[in-house]
Structure formats: structure tokens, C-alpha cells
Amino acid sequence: MSEFKTVLQPASVSCPRPLPSTAAHECEVTLNIGLFFDGTGNNKTFYSQRDTNTNVARLWEAYRNSPDDGFFRHYVSGVGTPFTEIGEAKPPSTGAAFGGGGEARIVYGLLQVINSVHRYLNGDQARFDQKQLAALCSETRVSSNNPDVQNQSALSAEQKILDDLGLSQGLVSAEDGSFFGIARTGERRRFMRKMATELQQQVQARATLPKVKGIYIDVFGFSRGAAQARVFVTWLHDLLLIDSKLFGVDSYVRMLGLFDTVASVGWNAGAGGHRHSAWATASNLRIHQEVKNCVHYVALHELRTNFPCDSVAVGGSLPDKCHEHHCPGAHSDVGGGYGPGEQGKGVRLQRINPQDPESGMRAVPDDQIKLANLPLNEMYQAALKTCEAHESVPWIDLNSEIAKDAGLPARFGLDRLAMVRQSVQQYFELCDVPAGVETFEALRQHGLRYLAWRYQINKSDGFEKLSSVVRAKSLDEAGYRFYLKGQAIFKNQIRLLSNPSPTVDWTAHEEERKAFHSHASEIFKDMKTLEVKSAVGSFFDDWVHDSYAGFIARFYEDSREFTAKVAHRAAEGQGYVRWRGSYAGSDDRLNALLPENMQQGQDQRRTA
Template identity: 30%
Template structure:
């Protein structure tokens, strides 16, 4: 069962993170359990920090930019990096925690390792730039996990051999990449006889024996224990969880080459796998979700109970996240102190990754970011579990600032949890408050301070996404009068042009005459009869909770690197090959180059030219992207999901909670808990007779169905398909 949201904000944060005497004693006891007074005996402590998709410490805090690879030279083009100000930092909570693990005590057995998020540069495994495959399909995730295992082996070797790793950086990277091509392959002997496929343990055995031999060659110091602390966010949280399984498979009776080994703490923010074909594909194509579930390859391990070597941890789940492409995987731990907790906000409101003021939220400073609150709780929980994170009072001031929580954020947090009452452990408790806020802002969103403080692109995203919500509500209300699926001879209520104002999920359900499911009925009860929220709770959503649907692009450039790469790609195209949006990109690029040339010649620049030249030093000016540009941006692969730049599920849709059970009809193993109504129930609309038991809609043209992505074809039971 998921635990309730913490009621009080961690404010002042230095007081919150200074444990009382009893807890200090607990921390000291946990720390002493891995200490040794013998000079020839050194326990090894390893910290692994797996960052989330498109999260990268070097870029997001240190301002490092990555050069686009020139197709002709195969080399990265030079690019200037920018020293960021604190109010520009956007590094995740995992990156912040990494900076608190002792990094100057390797001679004493302490080893922290940071693993950059998939889709971002991680040269250690041969990924020099950002990649679309990493962002979309988690390519490179397994190599990161294997790299981390080798760092554990390197840490053990370094402790015994004067800080010399078992394998150098180059060799470690090569091995991490080789693993994927070798494990699972059929082995053949000298007589060309087939043997079993090579397993994970088989592949690692030579490296384990190598380490064993190296330790035997130098008896002192001995290593009495190996303790690993693992943290992760998003797909990095999935990698962190999978790492626990991969490491466990290398243990014999709880020992790694004879060394007692444990994972004392698994601290993860909003575990999202989406490895391979995602859950969203399973929802929007005729292929059963049992095949398209986002838990392909290494991610299958997430659906298993955590291994015995995991002694405890925390999983903080984003209570307001809804995106189809971000299904959360709940974790099961049969022993130890492992707790899952709902935290209000979207995916990156819990795991971090937004900069202050992004989309107008958390304006002014790091201390105004909603993600600071789960960060403080994770730091404290880890220290209480014995993870050797440095005490808050001993952190550098710049790192302490990364953990700050200001008074205004604390005030609205407390107002939110007060309105939440006893429903902090219920997803519907959190979503009821969110839907009440969205209902209140349907026509007033653009009047909020956060909207006015947003960039022009953010305003376009927020405005168009809110317009889609209004269209979705219209479509859902139309369906509320349906008692049975529409027959082929009945007229359809909408035309294709309505896809510009109604999300694809709701559009096709209205076209098919699909009765409302239980979540939709419950949500519409709130939108149609919503109770006004207290002013401070309105401010909580207005100023601190992001709109992840509005800001999540399936089509169009996302990062500064994406924009710079698209600029280069468009420039390389012939004029006749450029789309309408390409021409906007090309024209702006020409304008920038002309202004830069004028500056080089010492000519006077206009104000617009000065701004372009200045911005282009460390950024990439880019045309405003709108939904009217969708056709020029969108890949055919996502047409089953959306008719706009964003995914087409919309707001009246419950997030998927894995693991799922069933084959044709799939629902969460936690379905009963997820369906629990808040203690203050919303009056339901009369719809008992309008609920379809199971939705089966036959079409003769399967190719057409796949192209359109009609959600109703071979679909699940409506009341469980949201799972």
C-alpha cells in the first residue's frame, strides 16, 4: 500500500535535515555497522546515481554544451559552454544527491558514481552526444547498468590496490557495450556443438574470477563488507532498480566473491521504464498491451519483487502525472524498510529537472521549486538508513542552496496537504484537487502570474493544451449520453478537423460511441460540480505544479542541442526538400548568420540583431512551434497516439500503474487501491447503465486501424484500461 504524503513542508530545511538525538544515534549506529577499527580492514561503500531521461549534470548545472556531429568529418563541431547562474540550474534530485556523497575518501572505501540520463552524452560508454533513440526508447540503458556493475568491481579492487581500478575507463566502457551483443548468444564448442545461451552470470564469471585473483594476490587490506546505495529518477530509477537485480544475480549466499554484500538503500523518484515499445503504443494500437508494455529487455526485471540484498529504500511517486508515455512501475519488496509515497506534482516536480521559472513555475530561485520537498525527504530517509551522505551542515554553501525550501513554498505545501486531509495515500485524493484547479482555470489560465511569466513558447504550449482540455470535456460530455457503442450506420459527431481541438484519445472514443469508464465518470463529476479550492491551494497549482502534458513534445525540438542539430540539418537540405517549418528555421538561421557577419565587420546592429547575436553565443534561437506545424514535425510512428505535437491522451485519463495482470483485459495489480475514492466523495453522474462491460469493436481494415490508432479496437475493459 502506498504511504500518505508528508503533511508538513521540510522548512526550514536545515532544521528538518538535522535529526534529533535519537535519530542521530540511529545514523551513527548504521554507519558504525560498516566501519572497521582495523587499519588492514576497509569496508567498501559505493554510491550509484542513475539520472533520468534527458537529465545530465554537466549540462544542467555546469552549462556544458555538446557539439553536433558533422556528417562529413564525423567529428563534433566546436561549441561554447556557458557558466550558469543558480537561478538557471535545472539538475535533477539525483544529481543533487550525488554531490552529497563523500568524494574525497576513496582511500577509505567511499566511491560515488554518477550515470548520465539516457539520451544525453555519456562518453564513458561511447555516447558523445544527445540521441533521439535514448530519449524515446531508452537506448543505452543496459550499458549504463553494466557500467555501474563494473564500477562496483573497480571500487573493490581500488580499495585493495591503492586506488587502481580493476579495469581502466576505456576498458570498462568497452565491456559495458560488449555485454549487450554477447549475453544471450548461443555458445558453440570446438566441435561446433551447440551449448546453452550465455547468461548474465556466465558472462561476468571471468571478471569475478579476475577480481578474486587480484585480491588474493594482495591479502591486506581485507574487505569485510561491500555496501551499495542506489538512487535513480525516471528511466534512471528503472535502471537503478534493474541494477539491484543484476547485482543480486552475481551473489552467492549474499556474497560477491566471498565479500558480504548488500544494497542498504534504493532511493528512486517516479520509476518509469518505457523501454522498447511503450505502454502508450499498447493503448493506442490493436496489439495487446501484454506485448507493448514498455518493459522490454532489461526492464522486465522491474516487474519482479526486489531481491533479498535490498534492505530498504523509498519510491516517491508523482501523484499528478498523467502522460501515457510515463507509466509508473510500482515496486514490491518482501522484506526490509521499503516504502512508496505519493508526492504532489508531475514527474519532474518530484524527481527534479525543471529550472526556476520554467513555464512560469517556481519563479526566482531553486528554493521555490516543488521538487525541493521530495529531495529533502529522500536525503533524510537515506541518511537514517545509514547511507553515508554528508551531514547537511557540512555541505558547501552552494550545495546547501541546492536543497533550500523557501517560506512561500512551505506555506502553499501545508495548505495543499491540509485540503488533502486524510487522502494523501490515495491517487484520487490528489487528482481530485488537481481537477478542481483545472476546472477553475479553464477560462482564466492566461490571467495567472505563472502564465504571464512564461516564455512565448511556453505560453503557446499552455494555451493550446488548455484548449484541448476544453475540447476533451465536450467530447466526454457527449459520450455521457451513450448507452451502447455506436453502430456503423450511425452518424459520427466529429470531423477530422476537430482533432485540432480534441485529443486523439477522446476524439476516437466519441466517434465510436464508447460509454464512459469509471475514471472518466468520476473526473466529470468534479469538472461539472467542482468545489472551489482555497486561495493558497490555487496558488500551489498556479505557481508550483508544472503542466507536463503541455510541455512534453512528441514532435519538435526539445533541448538546445535538438534545436542546434535541426538548424544544421535544415541548412544541409536542398531548398525543395524543406518543409514549411524548415523554411522558418532556415530563415532564422540566415538572419543569425547575417547579424554575426555584420558584427565581425564592425557594422552597427539593430536591437533585434544584437539580441540574436547575444542569444546565439550560448543558445540557439528557434522559431515558435505551434500545433499547426505538426505535420512538418511528426514522425509516422506517433500517428497512432496524437494529431498534435504532444501525446494525444489528454487530462481525463488515468496514468498506468505497473505491474499489470491479465492478457486481453489488463489492469494494475494495485487496481483496488487506485480506485479508492477520497473520503470526501464527489457526487457521481448517473451512468450505471451507460458503462460498457467490455469493449470489442471489429474493423475489416486492420491497416487503416493501425494508421488511425483507434483506441477502441481490440481494447480492454473500459474500467480497467486506464490502469
């Protein structure tokens, strides 16, 4: 059984047994297929600022893309952004808020596994082109009850594509079902098995050259993309990778790399939902037992209600071959996505005039000074280790000339990685949180230290004097504005929690108080008494983003002040003073309203 660790400890992954060896003179080959599911609102293609690319996008850059040699990589943009891979220019309105479009991305990943093998065997010709992918990754229906269905002119372009493929609908929401208690095979399963059989026949045909002897699959994801990656692997084993065979070829998922999984599909917890709706069920999110290695990096200082973490643990235990590591920082401090200089973090000091030693210093944004670079490099090293004894390695050596020409050393922050690691190491040494605690408890303990520090800063009226706030004022004007709005919300919440008496403006703020976390008063009590070392506070100031404040900006994109405030309060009414929610293999939300016996168990283990 694996144990919970920090990001400073290398993941204890293994290099699984090599698939059957190949012989060049026999024209044999092993394929490597990498799938990279990006996080909500993240899209390396649509957004031009490369320094805001996530760790998933950067890992994608380091994965070989050479179809002729059997290396395939597939990038999947995050929900809430255009899905250009299937020609979708505008994301569904439910994408960012409720995970709309997530299932289409999972189906796309499955189809690209088929495409990869088909391309290798057929002169780089895909089985499905973009228009076919668009139709397949949809809920479009070709009604069999329509008397005009035989009339091709009555069908839309997507309907005609599906009809030509022998389908009555797209593969989204096409799962197995039942009718009056009788099990019915869904269109997705029927179609995937048909495609797998066709491809298997070609793979195993005597005349087919080269001979595919093995297929390695590597999968990575961040945020909802991590949830998609987990469900992709579950569905892959259910639909295509059966009994360690993919299209009749020995295959396995070698590496499942995850950055801070957040499912959040469906209505939010405040409305009574557990956010494991549609494709993101708790059972689908569990790590499949056939996965050879799974590494999950979890953010310790994420406080937003809408970003509960889905641990890879089941109950309080990590499954075999699963490794969960705790990382300081907010959600995107772990998965990446913050630009250098955002909220005054990710900067280095540079002399204003290098020729004049008396000219003073100024802050300069630096993409290599980010917390996210540590889990990025740890994930890369873990992935590299899983294939160290294999004939073909899909990862580009970061010290190679190829990597240098592509700018990968800078993209992975290698020049300043030691500085990032040293800062993280100092934090863990000084934060006074015991090592090895379960994820839900680590979220409570580390989150409390951040809140206690913010309480101390607020008490001394020192927020606007913080180094990061001063830097943000000049480097990130928009971020600075919302940084201050976040502080105003924090200050108001502290005021309300400090004055529980009904005589103090109770009626005017009754609804606001009702929205607070169920343990807000208890957390507030601990915030006031916990002493945070100055070095820990400096770490928070210099490195950890206030994701709650940054999230406010999303509500102002297309709204006026009053509308934005109302919408934000509805979504994040619990405010700052809360424990991050988490799940561990079920729909029971930890660190929130728990069954009494579980809550008592947590309370007994609390140390701060």
C-alpha cells in the same frame, strides 16, 4: 508490512547491522559505493544550467568522493542524452522515446562496482578504462564464424578489446538463454563471474593491504533512471552479490532511493504494449528481498500517457523494508529538473527598487522554491539514517564547512525548505483525499482534483489570467508558448467531451475521440461536479507544473508545426483527461483497461 504515506512523513528506514568493524592498526577498511542513475533527458555534465539538475545529481554532489578513503560515487547520465562516461557523444535515437541505452547504463553500473574495489586495491587504477567500458557496454559482436577473426587487423577497435577480454560480444543483450531447450549461460554472467573470482582472489590474498572488511552500496535513480536502479540491484544480486558476499566480502545494498519510477521501455501502451520490454521486465523491477531499505517518492499530478508509474508495491502490498510516499506535483516536481521560473513557477517576489518602497514587486526565479526540494531533503535524511551507526558515513553534512564551500545548502534549498513544506502540508490538509490509500487510487484522486481545477479555470476563461501564466510570459518565453498550446489541447478536449452527440462535428474528430482514455467520459463527469477549494487551486497555480504542456516542446525541437502536432498526437493522444497509469509488480496496467474483476474492485474503492 509498510503503508503508503505522504512526503510529509519521514521514511521509516532503519540502520542495518554494521558490517564487520575495522581496526586501523590492522590496516582494515570498509568501502562505500554510491551509484546515481539520472532520468530521461537529464545530464548534469552535458547541460550547463546547474539549476535544472535533478535530485539524483544533487544527491551525487552530497556523496563523498574520496577513493583513497574508500568512498566512491558514480553518476550515470539519463537516456536520451550523451553517455559521456563511456565516450558516447550522441545518444541513440531510441533513447528518449523507448529507453534505448538503458541496459548499457545498468551494465556500466555493475562494471563500476568492480572498478571501485579494484581501484582501492590497486592505487586508484581501474580494472576497465573508458574504451573498455565502451566496448563492454555495447552489443558489438566478435563473430566466431568469421574466418578472419584470428586476423587482428580485420577487427574493429571495439571488437579487438572484446576479443582481448575473452568475449564474443559486448555485455548488452548478452543474457542467459536456451538452445533447443538446453540452458545456455550468457556472456554477461560468464564474464561477471570471471571478474568477480579474479577480484576475490586479490581481496583475500594474504599480502593484500589494506584488508577490505565490508562493502556498503547505495543506489539512487529518477524516472527511467529509477527503473535502471531497480534492475541494477536485481542483476547485482544475480551476478555479483551472492549470499551477502561481494568478492568474498560481507556486503549489502544499504539504500535504494527512487524518484517516481517510469520504465516505459518498448512500444507505448497505445500501441498495445505494457512498456516492460527488454531489460525492464516486471520481475527485474521488483525490489530484491536483500535490499535493506527502499524509499520511493511518487508524483501525484503526472498525466502523460508515456509516464506510467511503477510502484514498488506488489499487488496492493508494499514489501518489507519498502516505503512509498506520495508527493504533489508532476514527474519532475518530484525528481527535479525544472528550472526556476519555468512556466512561471519557482519564483519569489522582490521589490523592483529595494531603496524605494513604492516601486512595486516583480517575480524573480529562485532555485530554492521548488516542490522537488522536499523529496530531495527527505531522501537525504532517510539515506543518512540508514548509516548513522556505521563506522564510515558517505554523506556530507549539509551544515558543514565542506558543504557550504560546495554550495550544498543552496542546492538543497535549505533556506526556503520550511516554506515548501508548509505549502505541501496545506495542500494535503485541504485536498480532501484520505491518507494511506494505495498508489493507484491516490493517482486517481489527486489527478482528478488537478483536472477539476483546470476545468473550472477553463470554464471561466481564466487560464491566461493565472499568476503562473502571467509570470511565464516574461520569465519563460518558450515555456509560455507551449503552456498555451497545452491549454488549447485541454480546451478542445473539454469541447469534444461536452458534446458527445454525433451532430456536433463527430466525423471530423472521430479519430481524436477514439484516442481518449477509456474512462475519459467518466472522469469528465467527475471533473464537472468536484469543487476544488481556492487554496488548492492556488497551490496548483504556484507550484505544480503542467508536464503535458511542457512535453509538447520535445516534438518541436527538430520538426515543423504540422509534423510536430501529428507526432505529439500519436504519442499523447489521450490528452489531459485521464488517470495516470501505474503498475504494481506485474504487467497489468492499473487505472486503464483492467481485467473486469480488478476494475470492479477499483470502482468500489473510488470516493471521488
